[in-house]
Amino acid sequence: MRSIRTGRKAAVAAVVVATGALGLGVAAPAATAATQPTITLDRVAPLALALTGAQSPQLNWTFHRNLGFRNVDVKVDARGLAKVGKVAFSGECTAHGLVADCAEYWPVDGTGMGGNAPFTVTPFKGVKLGTTGGYTVSGSAPGLVVKGGSGVVTVGGPAYNLAPLGQFKNEKVGAVVSQPITFGNVGDRPANGSDVALVLSPGLSFTQHYSNCRYRSDVQGGVRVEDAAVCHFRDWMRIGEKVTFAQPVRTKVTPRAMWTYLDVQAAPAGSPSLAWATSSQPTSRWTQGRGPALGLKRLVVGKASSVPAGTAQLMSENQGYGVESVTARNGADYGVTGSSAKAAAGHDVTMSFSVTNHGPAVLYDRSGGEATPYVKLTAPAGTTVVGGPECGQGTDSAWYCSAGLKAILSFPGDTYHFTVTFHVDTVVPQARGQVQLVWGGGAPSTTLPFDPNPKNNTAPLILN
Secondary structure: OOOEEOOHHHHHOOOOOOOOEEOEEEEOOOOOOOOOOEEEEOOOOOEEEOOOOOEOOEEEEOOOOOOEEEEEEEEEEOHHHOOOEEEEEOOOEEEEOOEEEEEEEEEEOOOOEEEEOOEEEEEOOOOOOOOEEEEEEEEEEOOEEEEOEEEEEEEOOOOEEEOOOOOEEEEOOOOEEEEOOEEEEOOOOOEOOEEEEEEEOOOEEEOOOOOOEEEEEEEEOOEEEEEEEEEEEOOOEOEOOEEEEOOOEEEEEOOOOOEEEEEEEEEEOOOHHHHHHHOOOOOOEEEEOOOOOOOEEEEEOOEOOOOOOOOOOOOOOOOOEEEEEEEEOOOEEEEEEOEEEOOOOOOEEEEEEEEEEEEEOOEEOOOOOOOOOEEEEEOOOOEEEEEOOOEEEOOOOOEEEOOHHHHOEEOOOOEEEEEEEEEEOOOOOOEEEEEEEEEOOOOOEOOOOOOOOHHHOEEEEEEO
8 A cells, every 4th residue: 555646647637437446535623732633534435356366445545734744554354355255465564364454654745645455355266246245444643543444345246338439529619419328237247227427528518408317517617507417227237238328418519618528437326436426516506307218228138147236346448438529619818917026136026927718718638737828938138037836947948837737627717827036137127028828848839729819928027
């Protein structure tokens, strides 16, 4: 369970598809100095074991407060798995039968961390599909309260695969795109029904509503819009069965669209793997659809089986997940503003500037930052750049400033403020520097491919 720093791309991934996830959140302490911060192990999703090969739960955690580096002692009690399979603990653990003490050094710095489970489970030969057992995890650390959790391991399970989704380019604003949804169960247990999540990025809207789907709306960029639906199908999914939506999912390209997406995941009914799609914020609202029921058409009838149905999924080719991308003929007018200041020779001076998305489109950069505009900085004559919170030197020695993760999802009206500090070496009257919007890695381009108005892409920084 050695910790690994989460990369930038992983931090902004729109969807994480994982089974057996374990989350850690840091609860804020009460307003008393005697209260210690608490790390709580969130609900552990059940793990489905394939009949061959060792598998381990995936343990993930995220910290929301800076607690520094802590040595955490973890205890795993796997006696509940005695009839499921062979348990093997990692080398960082001291095992006493099916109970182990694992010394872990966890960086708890607030950026998001992850690691591997301290044990694996290999199903016993001849164990029956559906056999289930449990384990518990607890821990302790100086200066922390560590609250434990428990997990369930089941032998066998359904496994959903989703057929590839169509991709749409150069669509007009107002166009409607149709997406067939086809999925199947390639696991070794049936499923008692299916759930399918449909999650919209800004720029798409549902054109149909069905009575067996729940729809979520939320506030995005100051506007309440529908952004997800979860449809439930009661049909039993046999082993090897393949089905398709009776009607394709139709979405309209709105004036906010530019690079937008429909994320789809199909899963056994009740599966925890859809937690990412069914989550709610304080501003979220869920409503039941009022249209006709959405049905399924069977393309392949699966085989009958006496094996009990399961909800936890085995790993499959794509875990029932896929993404439709829609590129719209639209634009987002990005503009930059500068400023002026005065300072004497030998002093430092801080100047500010800002970048605004004037719309009409939302800029959604799912690459993790490579498709986000940033600013090239030219210092006023007679000054040297000291630095800025969002600025740094590029490989060409020029200075660049980026809003980073804050600009990954940029709505019309969003403004990003920057400050940069210069050291005044020599006073030059009306010394003129510049901030300029640029695009792309390597040799940055001054052409933003989505920007209809390049006239506001530069602004002066005037000193003295």
